Amino acid sequence: MTGGPDAARTRPEGAAIRTQGLTKRFGARKAVDGLALEVPRGAVFGFLGPNGSGKTTTIRMLLGLVAPSSGHAEVLGQPMPRAGRSVLPRVGALVEGPAFYPFLTGAANLARFDAADPLTARATRRARVGAALDRVGLSHAAEKKVHAYSLGMKQRLGLAAALLAPRDLLVLDEPTNGLDPQGTREVRGLIRSLAEDGTTVFVSSHLLAEVEQICTHAAVLRAGQLVAQGTLDALRAGARPRIEVRTPDTAAAADVLRRLGLHVEPGGPGTVVAAVPAHDGGAPPPAAGPAHAGGPVGTAAQDGGTPPPEDLVAALVDAGVRVRGFTAEATTLEERFVELTGEGFDVAG
Ligand SMILES: Nc1ncnc2c1ncn2[C@@H]1O[C@H](COP(=O)(O)OP(=O)(O)OP(=O)(O)O)[C@@H](O)[C@H]1O
Numbered sequence: 001m002t003g004g005p006d007a008a009r010t011r012p013e014g015a016a017i018r019t020q021g022l023t024k025r026f027g028a029r030k031a032v033d034g035l036a037l038e039v040p041r042g043a044v045f046g047f048l049g050p051n052g053s054g055k056t057t058t059i060r061m062l063l064g065l066v067a068p069s070s071g072h073a074e075v076l077g078q079p080m081p082r083a084g085r086s087v088l089p090r091v092g093a094l095v096e097g098p099a100f101y102p103f104l105t106g107a108a109n110l111a112r113f114d115a116a117d118p119l120t121a122r123a124t125r126r127a128r129v130g131a132a133l134d135r136v137g138l139s140h141a142a143e144k145k146v147h148a149y150s151l152g153m154k155q156r157l158g159l160a161a162a163l164l165a166p167r168d169l170l171v172l173d174e175p176t177n178g179l180d181p182q183g184t185r186e187v188r189g190l191i192r193s194l195a196e197d198g199t200t201v202f203v204s205s206h207l208l209a210e211v212e213q214i215c216t217h218a219a220v221l222r223a224g225q226l227v228a229q230g231t232l233d234a235l236r237a238g239a240r241p242r243i244e245v246r247t248p249d250t251a252a253a254a255d256v257l258r259r260l261g262l263h264v265e266p267g268g269p270g271t272v273v274a275a276v277p278a279h280d281g282g283a284p285p286p287a288a289g290p291a292h293a294g295g296p297v298g299t300a301a302q303d304g305g306t307p308p309p310e311d312l313v314a315a316l317v318d319a320g321v322r323v324r325g326f327t328a329e330a331t332t333l334e335e336r337f338v339e340l341t342g343e344g345f346d347v348a349g
């Protein structure tokens with residue numbers, strides 16, 4: 001029985017989630033457009049994007065709640081939605097607006113969820129429900145009817161439902177939505193402790209700070225399309241410095257920087273300001289022409305990385321630019337994500 005759930009649970013290799021060309025159309029509009037996601041097992045994977053960028057729609061497709069218009073999704077190595085019956089019991093999910101019976105208590109609602117899981121034993125139901133409520137800090141409200149729950153309490157109850165059984169993968173759609181700061185901290189702590197137990201966590205958020213605090217990996221969605229994906233460290237490395245050169249030779253300096261692939265912006269008199277062009281997605285900047293291959297910084301520019309500041313200074317000096325001052329200010333991951341996702345991206349914690 002190499003293909004049984006236990007074998008899969010302990011198998012370390014392979015992606016927890018992998019999609020190719022995953023697309024969802026609503027009428028003529030693509031809510032999700034050609035997504036190629038790769039979520040490594042064991043990752044805490046942040047799925048970042050502004051409102052309406054397609055996070056929930058993607059998650060619904062991953063869970064087999066809506067059918068993709070085109071493309072493929074694999075969850076825990078099996079195709080979705082086809083393998084839903086064998087995959088979904090191993091996936092805990094919290095999706096926007098979990099459906100509870102308002103006139104049942106929190107505990108009774110969880111018991112119904114638990115009963116719907118074919119793999120659970122009735123005799124141990126009470127203990128599972130109690131443990132799940134405890135884990136999300138809702139024990140005190142176990143016997144309260146859900147219609148009297150606050151939004152944050154409902155959110156926690158949704159999390160508790162996702163935690164009723166041990167899972168290989170947790171898919172959480174904005175799990176801190178509606179929580180107060182204390183509740184938010186608790187949920188973050190919970191996600192960390194689940195990850196320490198080896199559960200892969202795929203968590204959507206429109207808050208960069210949240211993703212930075214808990215995630216090992218992230219993908220950034222903009223209008224249904226993936227604009228960045230990788231480890232947080234790699235994404236941070238993609239945050240390019242903005243440089244400022246003070247020189248009497250502004251035209252020559254601008255020319256050198258442009259040829260190195262930087263985007264030169266209007267600066268004050270005697271000043272040239274430059275940055276790597278926005279939305280380059282790590283691709284080689286178009287302005288880095290073949291004339292510079294083999295130059296002091298040609299290789300770095302061709303790799304799509306920013307030449308290190310010291311190389312920029314060297315290139316300026318080599319070109320006869322008289323440099324009076326030079327500053328390189330690292331952009332933060334926050335600035336990088338604002339750049340990737342456009343205006344209106346909520347970066348506050
Ligand atoms: N059932 C539907 N019918 C038509 N359009 C839809 C439907 N569901 C989602 N959309 C549209 O698809 C786009 C993506 O929506 P989605 O809910 O996936 O975004 P989101 O990233 O989860 O946003 P939020 O941060 O607000 O939760 C939006 O423009 C939305 O209006």
Ligand SMILES: [Mg+2]
Pocket residue numbers: 055056057096173
């Ligand atoms: Mg959503």
